[in-house]
Amino acid sequence: MTRVHDMGGRFGDGPVQRAAGDAPVFAEEWHARALAVTLAAGALGQWTLDRSRFARESLAPADYMAFSYYEKWLAGLADLLVAQDVVSRAELAGAEPAPSPLAARRLRAEVVAGTLARGGPVLRDGPAPRFAPGDRVRTRRPARNLAVTGGHTRLPGYAAGLTGVVERAHGCHVFPDTNAHGLGEQAEPLYTVVFDAAEVWGAAEAPGDTVSCDLWESYLEPET
Amino acid sequence: MPHDHGDDAPPHSLLPPDPALRVKALETLLTRKGLIDPAALDEIIEIYAHKVGPRNGAAVVARAWTDPDFRKRLLEDATEAVAEMGFTGRQGEHVVAVENTPEQHNMVVCTLCSCYPWPLLGIPPGWYKSDAYRARAVREPRRVLAEFGVTLPEGQRVRVWDSTAEVRYLVLPMRPVGTDGLDANALAALVSRDAMIGTALVEAPA
Numbered sequence: 001m002t003r004v005h006d007m008g009g010r011f012g013d014g015p016v017q018r019a020a021g022d023a024p025v026f027a028e029e030w031h032a033r034a035l036a037v038t039l040a041a042g043a044l045g046q047w048t049l050d051r052s053r054f055a056r057e058s059l060a061p062a063d064y065m066a067f068s069y070y071e072k073w074l075a076g077l078a079d080l081l082v083a084q085d086v087v088s089r090a091e092l093a094g095a096e097p098a099p100s101p102l103a104a105r106r107l108r109a110e111v112v113a114g115t116l117a118r119g120g121p122v123l124r125d126g127p128a129p130r131f132a133p134g135d136r137v138r139t140r141r142p143a144r145n146l147a148v149t150g151g152h153t154r155l156p157g158y159a160a161g162l163t164g165v166v167e168r169a170h171g172c173h174v175f176p177d178t179n180a181h182g183l184g185e186q187a188e189p190l191y192t193v194v195f196d197a198a199e200v201w202g203a204a205e206a207p208g209d210t211v212s213c214d215l216w217e218s219y220l221e222p223e224t
Numbered sequence: 225m226p227h228d229h230g231d232d233a234p235p236h237s238l239l240p241p242d243p244a245l246r247v248k249a250l251e252t253l254l255t256r257k258g259l260i261d262p263a264a265l266d267e268i269i270e271i272y273a274h275k276v277g278p279r280n281g282a283a284v285v286a287r288a289w290t291d292p293d294f295r296k297r298l299l300e301d302a303t304e305a306v307a308e309m310g311f312t313g314r315q316g317e318h319v320v321a322v323e324n325t326p327e328q329h330n331m332v333v334c335t336l337c338s339c340y341p342w343p344l345l346g347i348p349p350g351w352y353k354s355d356a357y358r359a360r361a362v363r364e365p366r367r368v369l370a371e372f373g374v375t376l377p378e379g380q381r382v383r384v385w386d387s388t389a390e391v392r393y394l395v396l397p398m399r400p401v402g403t404d405g406l407d408a409n410a411l412a413a414l415v416s417r418d419a420m421i422g423t424a425l426v427e428a429p430a
Contacts, residue, residue: 008335008386009363013356015371018349025273025347030244032273035347036265037251039314044259053337060234069338069353071243075236078250082235089231091253093238103258112267116276117343119313122390154388156335158362170318173389190389192320197384205366208381214389 002143002157003150004064005057009158009201034070038077043107043115046084050180054152055080124187126172129217131191135166136223139193139215145177146218152180155219159211163223164195167212175216189217277346278417280311281394284344285420286412288321289399299323302394306344316343316392322385323396324422329380330395331369331422333361334387341392345417352421362386372423395420400428 007013019027026032042052056076059067067075081087091097107115131137141161145151154176172187179185194212197204239246254260284306288295298305302321306312319341322330334340335358340348351357361368365382369375376382385393397419403411418424 005336007355007359008333010355010359013354013359016351016354016356016360016368018351018372023349025277026269027350028244030247032269033251033265034243034247035272036268037247037254037260039268040260040264041254056337059236063234063236065355068243069350071246074239074243074246074250075234078236078239078246079234081250081254086259087253087257089235089238091257092235094249097253097256100257100259106259106261107264109261109263109267112264113271116268116271117313119315119317119343121317123318154336156386156388158335159386159388168320170389170391173318176389190391192391194383197382201363205364206382209365209383210381211362211384211386213386214391216389 003057004059004061006143006157008156031070034074038073039116040107041077041081041086044086044102044105046086046102047080048179049120050152050174050176051182052076052080053176054180055083057152122174122187123170124172124174124185126187127189127217129169129189129191131166131169131189131217131220131222133166133168136163137166137191137193137220138163138223140219140221145181147178147183148181151177153177153219155215156213158200159195159213159215162195162199164193164212166191167194168192170214173216175218177216177218191215191217191220193220272342272347276343278344278415278420279412280309280346281341281344281417281420282412282415283408284309284311284321284394285396285415286408288396289411290408295396298396306394311343313343315339316341318391319344319394320391321394321396322383324398326377326398327379327381328383329376329422330383330385330393331361331365332385332387332393332395333358335359335362336386336388339387339390339392341394344392344394345420349417369423372418374423374425395422397426400426402428 143155143160170190173190174185197209302319338353
């Protein structure tokens with residue numbers, strides 16, 4: 001059921017490799033450019049953050065694993081630009097570009113700082129929460145999008161089918177499983193749910209260690 | 225089609241293979257279509273290369289260590305508390321601060337992508353976005369911490385926060401002993417980016 005990006009708990013990746021000392025924010029100039037192009041293209045308003053995550057995680061596993069971080073961004077962006085009819089395949093392949101009717105939406109340099117400082121809050125009005133801090137819940141299994149086969153979800157595979165405790169309620173947040181697919185924001189209550197690491201992994205590194213995820217209400221069932 | 229790809233090939237495969245050329249091709253195409261202002265790209269890069277970074281988070285931590293009312297507000301509603309200090313925006317719209325204590329050490333990961341509190345810590349380092357960290361931090365946080373040179377005292381639990389939604393986490397490290405005489409600026413200088421992710425501790429100056 002999972003896609004390649006859902007790698008929490010996977011074995012075999014080896015040590016975490018860190019750059020020595022004070023590494024620059026962008027290791028290569030093109031990394032900075034890739035980030036900036038992605039943000040500026042997103043500002044055209046033709047897709048949501050959830051949709052852009054889905055574009056990256058929809059890369060073929062062989063590509064996802066072969067690409068470095070910003071290569072995944074670039075590939076996801078190219079695929080989105082075509083999927084949303086912002087550019088054509090021919091243009092991407094080098095044909096003479098046609099002017100775009102979206103040009104009026106272009107992110108201008110003078111509004112960049114304000115746009116980034118505003119961000120895109122996802123707190124919305126929505127239904128009253130079904131659960132309260134302290135409630136025991138069970139996560140849905142398998143971890144999958146109920147509306148779209150193979151669609152976007154933010155329930156990690158490792159966290160499916162587990163019993164946990166609601167620790168904190170965050171109000172209603174935009175629901176990625178619909179928002180990524182043009183099915184609306186459908187905001188739902190969001191909760192931090194804590195799991196005993198021993199239940200998640202079969203054995204914990206030390207007793208009492210825990211893992212938490214932020215999970216939408218429809219990922220959860222009451223556990224009695 | 226100038227390239228010999230079928231219509232089924234993903235659009236990204238139509239771009240040049242070299243990543244630096246790929247981003248150049250996209251930037252040029254979008255600029256020529258009127259969709260991107262290259263000066264806006266320069267501005268975005270300037271902000272994240274030089275203005276928004278872990279010094280913001282360190283200022284929050286140092287203030288929490290020296291201002292009990294602020295610490296209380298930070299733990300109750302970090303979004304509001306850090307907004308007071310001017311830290312708002314993209315990838316930091318909903319912030320929660322989690323406090324390390326002698327009983328619990330906190331560590332943050334995003335197993336599904338690379339969620340990270342940009343207004344407080346800037347753009348995440350390469351290791352945070354790596355497969356190894358994403359895969360292992362949830363299952364064996366103590367082994368990962370050991371690779372970072374961190375060994376926790378006996379009896380301190382580890383809590384891993386997987387950032388699966390738009391809530392962004394800031395670890396509030398424990399203030400090191402022997403720093404009573406330091407002001408907030410001097411304290412902030414002790415707080416590393418990694419300490420606010422939970423893969424380092426804050427040490428008193430030697």
